[in-house]
Amino acid sequence: MKLQAFLPLVTYPDSNSDAIAFNATAIAAYLGAELHAEVIGAHISNASTVMSRLLPKLPELIREAEAASRQRGEHLLEKIREEAAKKPVSLTTGVSSAALLLIGEAAAIEARYFDISLHGWETGNSTSRATAEAVMFGSGRPAILLPEALAIGTIGHVAIAWDGSRVAARAVADAKSFLERASKITVFTIVDEKPLTEEDGAERLAVGLRRRGLAAEAASIDIEDCPVGIGLQVHALERGANLLVMGGYGHSVIRDFVLGGATEDVLDDLRLPVLFSH
Template sequence: MGVQGIKSILIGVSPELERPSAAAAYGLSLARSASAHASISALSPEMTLTHAFVSSTAAGLVAAENRRLLEQARAAVEKIRQDAMAQGVSCSSEAIQKHYALLASSFTKRVRTHDLVIVDAEPDSLSLRRGLLEEALFNGGRPMLVIPPNVETFRVQNILVAWDGSAKATRAVNDALPFLRAADHVEVLSVIGEKDMSRSVPGADLAPHLARHGVNCTVKDLSTPNGDAAEIVRSQAAMNRADLIVMGAYVHSRLRQLVLGGVTQAMLRDCSIPLMLSY
């Protein structure tokens, strides 16, 4: 079954990746399934010299490197555009090179005019790519699909929903409805023991709502004796041969919104299945 309700997809790629972008291949596959338009943004942070007194030689080297990186970004985005044309996918593309803060802001604004954004996984929480990912997730206002390496084909035969009954989990489920309706089976998983869920909506109450949307789902509660909810989610997803994990994203700090919650951080650090996050 094709995906209904997704019409505009933003795919963010980092040209300096040592491997081909799984997000690009996956995003074009999804766009083809949904008959959606794919917008490709190749993101290239501009190198700068922070010292006030630098030689003209050093400035020239930095300028040359920025030109090289921009050409690399343009080549990457052109390759993806050609792939889209070959697959019959409506596509627009751009290569963006700006100082990091301006690049993050520009990409985040682009996110807001699409149904969802697709990016490559970045395990390193301190990398620039992870910073761009987090900025778009927490300030873009749209759901994000994080694609691990070598997952290049969109499919949603089986989906796992990590459900804790919170507002963020609710938003994630609502954002994921086009995928949930297209799936053969959806499991709503609640991990008991990782947090106080006494005031949360249980998965059993979510199931009738999903059924009314035509979603074939089951509900499961699992306990975590060691408090590692992320490992429970990963293990259950692997057992179900899930094609997608859906969950809400969390932060710990209101002063700095890019401090990820423990489970969110753990899933971004290690997840071999496409991960859909909503905030």
């Protein structure tokens, strides 16, 4: 049974960059997954009568913005088709629209019908961030954030952030397809951040993975005064990891996100591909 990967593409007010075409198809090819790329365009509601009187050109500006959103979506889909043909990756595409404030919710609902979602991540892109957060916390599926400043290749070394929690265990289960393909797995435990349920939890997880035939080892790390999410990424990169697996802490109430510290650190400064599971 082939994995089904979902790629939501946003175009307004901030758009995904062209880099998402290469990175998303690279992950799909690595996993042998079928990829569905969906442009979720912005539907901008008509202005009120009062606003129309104050800004007579507003309806025209709205039409222009929606047209620009559609054009950008067509461009991104064409780039993805080109990259999918090169790899090759089985690809389907779609186009839909949602009210500006509901784009993330629309993406989260769609993501529930797939095994995993892929998200381009660019510093300062508030639209892609809001969409990814909505999917992470609202879809019930794992989400991979792909830094658009990097060209993603083979995921040979997977790092796992382990604290013995439910969400960490869920993340490990959701990362199964990557773990089975990895040549090396490192299970990180932070020793100077918070009390752990089990002092030997990382080693217990590594032993369990080795029993499944995977090349796993445990590593205790000290992040000192560094933010947790940054420290995890720094240690992962220093050891040559290509992917960090971690539980996503947080919840959403009517589109207001309350994030855990490590989750927010990573979202604020993403340095390598990260698989989040909530």
